[in-house]
Amino acid sequence: MTEPMMPPAHPFDDDKLKEECGIFGVIGTQDAANFVALGLHALQHRGQEAGGIVSHDAELGFQSARRFGYVRDNFTSQKVMETLPGPLAIGHVRYSTSGNKGQTAIRDVQPFFGEFAMGGAAIAHNGNITNANALRRELIERGSIFQSSSDSECIIHLMARSLQRNIPERMEDALRRVEGAFSIVAMTRTKLIGVRDPLGVRPLVLGRVGDGWALSSETCALDIIGAEFVREIEPGEMVVITDKGVESHFPFRRVAPRFCIFEHVYFSRPDSILGGRSVYETRENIGRELAKESPVEADLVCPVPDSGTPAAIGFSLQSGIPYAMGIIRNQYMGRTFIEPTEQIRNMGVRLKLNVNRALIKGKRVILVDDSVVRGTTSRKIKEMILDAGAAEVHFRIASPPTAWPCFYGVDTPQREKLLAATMSEDEMREHLGVDSLKFISLDGLYRAVGEAEGRNKSCPQYCDACFSGEYPVKPSDMLEKGFEMKAAE
Numbered sequence: 001m002t003e004p005m006m007p008p009a010h011p012f013d014d015d016k017l018k019e020e021c022g023i024f025g026v027i028g029t030q031d032a033a034n035f036v037a038l039g040l041h042a043l044q045h046r047g048q049e050a051g052g053i054v055s056h057d058a059e060l061g062f063q064s065a066r067r068f069g070y071v072r073d074n075f076t077s078q079k080v081m082e083t084l085p086g087p088l089a090i091g092h093v094r095y096s097t098s099g100n101k102g103q104t105a106i107r108d109v110q111p112f113f114g115e116f117a118m119g120g121a122a123i124a125h126n127g128n129i130t131n132a133n134a135l136r137r138e139l140i141e142r143g144s145i146f147q148s149s150s151d152s153e154c155i156i157h158l159m160a161r162s163l164q165r166n167i168p169e170r171m172e173d174a175l176r177r178v179e180g181a182f183s184i185v186a187m188t189r190t191k192l193i194g195v196r197d198p199l200g201v202r203p204l205v206l207g208r209v210g211d212g213w214a215l216s217s218e219t220c221a222l223d224i225i226g227a228e229f230v231r232e233i234e235p236g237e238m239v240v241i242t243d244k245g246v247e248s249h250f251p252f253r254r255v256a257p258r259f260c261i262f263e264h265v266y267f268s269r270p271d272s273i274l275g276g277r278s279v280y281e282t283r284e285n286i287g288r289e290l291a292k293e294s295p296v297e298a299d300l301v302c303p304v305p306d307s308g309t310p311a312a313i314g315f316s317l318q319s320g321i322p323y324a325m326g327i328i329r330n331q332y333m334g335r336t337f338i339e340p341t342e343q344i345r346n347m348g349v350r351l352k353l354n355v356n357r358a359l360i361k362g363k364r365v366i367l368v369d370d371s372v373v374r375g376t377t378s379r380k381i382k383e384m385i386l387d388a389g390a391a392e393v394h395f396r397i398a399s400p401p402t403a404w405p406c407f408y409g410v411d412t413p414q415r416e417k418l419l420a421a422t423m424s425e426d427e428m429r430e431h432l433g434v435d436s437l438k439f440i441s442l443d444g445l446y447r448a449v450g451e452a453e454g455r456n457k458s459c460p461q462y463c464d465a466c467f468s469g470e471y472p473v474k475p476s477d478m479l480e481k482g483f484e485m486k487a488a489e
C-alpha cells in the first residue's frame with residue numbers, strides 16, 4: 001500500500017540545522033483547538049512539514065486532524081476546526097528528525113494516540129529518543145505493532161505495557177526507559193500533561209490563559225493566544241493539569257541540567273524568553289562578544305537575514321561600524337517552487353536572498369551569520385557580495401564551529417558533511433574564499449548567554465555537543481550504527 005508522502009519542506013538547501021518540532025497544549029478554554037492552532041502557527045519555525053491536533057470533547061470523545069504543510073493552510077478553516085471541539089487539545093508541528101528523515105508520511109505526523117484500559121491518551125513529543133532502535137526491537141519482539149517510523153511512538157507502546165494504574169504513572173514508567181531528549185505535551189480525557197527530560201534539553205513553558213492553562217515549546221506562542229507566561233517546566237519535571245490546577249512532581253533521577261545552547265543562537269524565536277532571558281538580547285550579546293573577540297576594520301556590518309540580524313546589530317553596536325541591510329530576504333518563498341525545475345534549482349540562494357548592490361559597492365563588508373554547517377550557502381553569499389562590487393568580505397559567525405551532529409531532535413548532516421569536522425578555521429576561510437572568517441568561542445557564547453565565567457569545563461552548564469563533541473546522553477542508536485564519539489581528553 002502506498003500512502004501520501006510529503007516532499008521535503010526545504011527544496012533549496014539553505015544549509016541550516018533544521019529545527020526539531022513545536023508542541024502546544026491547552027486545557028480549560030472553549031474550543032481549545034483554536035488556541036492550539038494559533039500556538040502552532042507561532043511555533044511554525046520549529047517545523048514546517050506537517051502538523052496535527054487532537055482534541056477531547058465530553059460528547060464526541062477524542063478527535064484528531066493531521067495534515068501536511070503549514071498550520072495557516074490547514075487549521076484555519078471552520079470546516080476543519082469544527083471537527084476538533086472541546087476544552088482540551090494538544091498539537092504538534094513537525095520537521096522529521098527521525099524515521100523517514102526529510103520525507104514525512106501522514107502516519108508519522110503527531111500527536112500519536114493510544115487507547116488504554118483506563119482511557120485514551122495522545123502525546124506530542126519534541127526531541128529525539130537516542131535508544132529508540134533498541135526499544136523498538138524489544139517492543140516488536142514482545143508483540144507491539146508499530147504504526148509509524150517515528151521514535152516517539154515507542155512511548156505509546158511502553159505505556160501500553162506498563163502495569164501502573166493511571167496514565168501519568170504509565171507515562172513516567174515509559175519515560176524512565178527512554179534515553180535522549182524529550183519535552184512532551186500529552187492529554188487524557190481530563191488532564192493536560194507536560195514533561196521535560198532530566199537534562200531539560202528542549203524547552204517547555206507553562207502559561208495561564210483565562211481560567212485555563214497552556215503548555216508550549218516557547219513563550220512566543222503564549223503571546224499569540226494572550227496567555228500569561230507563568231514559568232518554565234523544570235528539567236525532569238512532570239506537570240499534570242486538571243480543572244483543579246497544576247500538580248507538579250519530579251519522577252526521574254535528578255541530574256545537572258543541560259539545556260540546548262543552540263536554542264539561544266538559532267532555533268528559538270527572538271521574541272521568546274529562555275531561562276529568564278530574552279532570546280533577542282542574548283543574540284545581540286553574542287554579536288557584542290564576537291566584536292570583542294574578533295574585531296576587523298570595515299565599512300559595514302550586514303546580517304545574513306533573518307537569523308543573523310540581532311547578532312549583527314550587537315556587533316555593530318560594540319564595534320561602532322554602521323549596521324546595514326546589505327542582503328534582503330524574500331519573505332514569500334513558501335512552497336512556490338516545491339518541485340523546482342533544474343533551472344530554478346540552480347538559482348539556489350538567489351531565490352531567497354538578494355544583495356543590496358547600491359549599499360555594498362566598494363565597501364569592506366562584515367557578514368554576520370548564525371552558523372556554518374556545510375558552507376554551501378556561505379560560499380554563494382560571498383560570491384553574491386563580491387559580484388555586487390564589495391572590496392572585502394569578512395565572515396563573523398555567532399556560534400562556534402559546528403563539528404558534531406546533534407542527536408537530540410535536530411536534523412544535522414552526517415559528521416563528514418560538516419565543514420568544521422574536516423577543516424581548520426583557516427582552511428574553512430580559504431574554502432569559502434573570504435578575507436577573514438571568525439567564529440565566536442565556546443566561552444564567548446557562554447558569556448553571551450549569561451555565564452560570566454564562560455563554560456565550566458568539568459560540568460558544562462548547557463548541551464553544546466555539536467560544538468564540543470561532548471554528548472550529555474550517549475547516542476546509543478548511532479553508536480550501534482558505527483558513529484565514533486570524540487576520544488576523552
Ligand code: SF4
Pocket residue numbers: 201260261262263405406407408409410463464465466467
Ligand atoms: S547537540 Fe547542539 S543542537 Fe543538539 S541539543 Fe546539543 S547544543 Fe542543541
